[in-house]
Amino acid sequence: MKNCVIAQSGGPTSVINASVMGLLRRNNETRVYDKVLGGINGIEGILQEDFVDLSLLTEEEIHAVTHTPSAALGSCRYKLKDAVTSKEEYERLFQIFEKHDIQAFFYAGGNDSQDTVRKLAAYAKDHGIAMNFIGIPKTVDNDLQVIDHAPGFGSAARYIAVSVLESFLDGLVYTNNGIFITETMGRDAGWLAASGALATYNGRRCADIVLLPEIPFEEEKFLKKVEEIYKTKNQVYIVASEGVRLPDGSFLAATKAHAHDSFGHAQLGGAGNALKGLIVDAGITSRVKVLELSTLQRSAFHLVSPVDLEEAGKLGAQALDLAAAGETGKVSILVRTADEPYTVEYTSTDAANIANHVKYMPRDMVTEDGMNITEEALRYFRPLTGELPVYRVLHHFHDEKK
Amino acid sequence: MKNCVIAQSGGPTSVINASVMGLLRRNNETRVYDKVLGGINGIEGILQEDFVDLSLLTEEEIHAVTHTPSAALGSCRYKLKDAVTSKEEYERLFQIFEKHDIQAFFYAGGNDSQDTVRKLAAYAKDHGIAMNFIGIPKTVDNDLQVIDHAPGFGSAARYIAVSVLESFLDGLVYTNNGIFITETMGRDAGWLAASGALATYNGRRCADIVLLPEIPFEEEKFLKKVEEIYKTKNQVYIVASEGVRLPDGSFLAATKAHAHDSFGHAQLGGAGNALKGLIVDAGITSRVKVLELSTLQRSAFHLVSPVDLEEAGKLGAQALDLAAAGETGKVSILVRTADEPYTVEYTSTDAANIANHVKYMPRDMVTEDGMNITEEALRYFRPLTGELPVYRVLHHFHDEKK
Structure with missing residues (x-):
């Protein structure tokens, strides 16, 4: 035998x-x-x-x-x-x-x-x-x-892109919309979060901001951008990796949300909830929803x-x-x-x-301000997910009205 | 005209x-x-x-x-x-x-x-x-x-049932598994949470426990059941409505998770995170994952x-x-x-x-212990979702080994 x-x-x-x-x-x-x-x-x-x-x-x-x-x-x-x-x-x-x-x-x-x-x-x-x-x-x-x-990545990326598209559409139906944050896996590398940038409606990106572990998170710069977009469009869509890190290398999730949680459950709030806390505390709006895709992104x-x-x-x-x-x-x-x-x-x-190596997102795939993915970089991602659904709504877009 | x-x-x-x-x-x-x-x-x-x-x-x-x-x-x-x-x-x-x-x-x-x-x-x-x-x-x-x-309900129910099935399969791959909680919408009525009971693998329900707003939540009884299932199967799958209520009518989410949250963000923890807190505090296990389906259940x-x-x-x-x-x-x-x-x-x-009426889940659709849906009741739900995917894994199930 x-x-x-x-x-x-x-x-x-x-x-x-x-x-x-x-x-x-x-x-x-x-x-x-x-x-x-x-x-x-x-x-x-x-x-x-x-x-x-x-x-x-x-x-x-x-x-x-x-x-x-x-x-x-x-x-x-x-x-x-x-x-x-x-x-x-x-x-x-x-x-x-x-x-x-x-x-x-x-x-x-x-x-x-x-x-x-x-x-x-x-x-x-x-x-x-x-x-x-x-x-x-x-x-x-x-x-x-x-x-x-x-x-495994292509399917996870597809799940993330479709979920971003559908939750984006859900979030723009009112005259007074809020901020939506989708948190993806990817503790060390930002590939999954970057997949959120594949979601487009009517030729525009759904995700206004994409945050990766590779780019140190700058709170002030982030909040300024969120506020600007919110004032212009009345809606902000953010995709964040669970591994978003502060300039000192510590996880945003660990230092922000958890520090304030006297309940003692270290996993209660992730990066998404930490970002929500920052946005609410900055007084931009209290209408902030957080979606953690959890294990579905790898098993859907x-x-x-x-x-x-x-x-x-x-x-x-x-x-x-x-x-x-x-x-x-x-x-x-x-x-x-x-x-x-x-x-x-x-x-x-x-x-x-x-074995024991990690492939990070290269800096040149990220926009200069560090908060999104370049159009050029999406050529790497697109063939991996298969075609994404194309949807059509009839109400005017906030940003088309301007 | x-x-x-x-x-x-x-x-x-x-x-x-x-x-x-x-x-x-x-x-x-x-x-x-x-x-x-x-x-x-x-x-x-x-x-x-x-x-x-x-x-x-x-x-x-x-x-x-x-x-x-x-x-x-x-x-x-x-x-x-x-x-x-x-x-x-x-x-x-x-x-x-x-x-x-x-x-x-x-x-x-x-x-x-x-x-x-x-x-x-x-x-x-x-x-x-x-x-x-x-x-x-x-x-x-x-x-x-x-x-x-x-x-709208049938599609949401389908999304919930498929998500429960796929996250259930994800959660049983190790020899040492944990507890998984999926939180659905349905602040007053339990129809969406009940849809989680449609998910089956190999003829068995994926959801061990389904918690509805209509049935007052009894902490002790719940924890006893979770512990028993966890000891037998090494995995517990719980579906909970966001509207799970304590016997006094107050929301579980409001009284448990939020009471302990000094951060001041009332929406940080829902019913799922409150249940997680109870399970961890009871010392059953600290391996508890929470999935909040958020707006995807209505827009997927x-x-x-x-x-x-x-x-x-x-x-x-x-x-x-x-x-x-x-x-x-x-x-x-x-x-x-x-x-x-x-x-x-x-x-x-x-x-x-x-106008202004609410249709609640009738008591006779719920099992006697109040923590799941009767098999008879699923006849109401099944035609509404369309056929669900049928999956096949090869490793022995924990509960088949007994």
Whole structure:
């Protein structure tokens, strides 16, 4: 017998299951491995020999799992230590691999997971074990190096852009409107918040202001801009990353909202509520709504990006091909070859190039005042979400009346 | 010339524009009126003679507006007082009607709007003015009397059910999961929160607990149930209406979360955050996430319910027919004739039957312990949302393992 195992790690996405099923489908075609085992709850479950035999899935089941968000095999937050510190764990893991005739290990996850791929591949080499370790990238945050964009990001970006558009339309129906703040994930990198800039109505951006973790937040400058827009348009739409930081590097959410919360629940207010507090305290208006998209942005499969779904599947299939070709310690990736029409090439990179690195938004994607995304930068984002809905309202816009 | 005017009032929905376009399409077929004018921002804009001529819209534009959420004509929160108090306003309004050859007035809105229809119809009769005043129902809250369900509700219910399902799947991927609370709109009536009970995975309800404004919240009983479920399943999913009330009638949100908030922002924490506070304080777990669906539940057209969209259009068309038949002071409604297969009949009722009444969830739709919806009651909800997505995960469920 010659088997392989695939497992998922880290936070869920809408398309991580498509990667697993993409690999399974490829093996069903090529029969490189006798069985494709699914490791339940990542490394954690594999250490318990908790497997399901994916090779038994019918075509109908493969289709259903491909179109299911979250992590169909379960996930873990387990970070494998180095082989010296966790010697017994490595030995146990490789005993399990041997016991189940596992000759290849595939891990779908973010940079921590790719670090696991790197470590296991190195351990196998050092111990003369002929096994293949291949990573499949995944993260809604889009903060992986080398790869053009991470699978999962396009769908999250689509969810954010559509939610911004629809809540923007909701917020402009009165003669006296208020301020709307949508808070996205992305603690360190602003890619998700930046996706909010994709929402347009009638050729104009819905989001007046986009705040990213990469650009230090300047309270005075921010409040001045909010006030100006509010006076002109009678409505302000703000998209803010949960990771918006003050110039000293501390989180806005931690220093503002939480400092005033005697309840003792550190997660009560995020960046959005902190911004609301600033706006209300500055006397601009008390009509401020905050929307925290929470886990829906990473699990709303009903708004999956078709291109994201397809790419996730292909990256899974390519991972199998890489192992079959004898590669190890690699990650299955794609690079973009053109924006319009959008084209990509599938290739691979050393897991070490992705492990423990973070890809930030480059400064030149951000407008000079640091509070929005440049039009040029949106060319990067647009192909990833698929087409967004086009809506049509009849009342005059506040800003068209001026 | 013989014209009519239609306007929108109150909070937006995903299908209120479909009602307006349904009426317009009907007039394009029947030519009852020379022009269908759209009143911008409800009564507020009509008092300013702020109209658009909807009769000029192309078929393509009608289609686009039908498929746009929010209120395409803008809205208002204006409540018309009685004809004695606001004599001048009534006179001004009827002068404007006369000036623009308006012989019928259609108002799409909730119970406040239907009160406006009732008052204007009565005023016209008292003053011998031959005009028709017809209401078109609308509200995501579903709290209108007489009508089986309000247009807008089915789409909001669909958004809530899908969001509960997807966030539920997101929340069960780890071996150590937490508690998830989704807060819905519905300050007085629990219909929206109850919709969360529609979400099922693998034949089981996702929501372990559903809290409604109609059932007084008992802290001890609630915490006991949360703890029991958490111990058994390692995950608890709670859907709570923003209007959850304590036995003394005060809002849970106002008395719990806000009392502890020295920041001074009354809207910072809703019912969801108040429940989180109780759970954390009781020491059950600190892993509690709160999702407030905010305005997306009423404006997420991308998850519109097909049946809701169709019914909203027909109710608009029927409103035109009612006016053409000489009716006034009426509301265009539907009554259900069967659950399965789902059938309705279109009819009308006096605006007085809807104006200023609230339809609460009946006690017999709620389980005996007051913390969920009966299976029988879901037969009322199911036809309104359209089919929900069916997902498939592979890891064992915590509760299937027992």
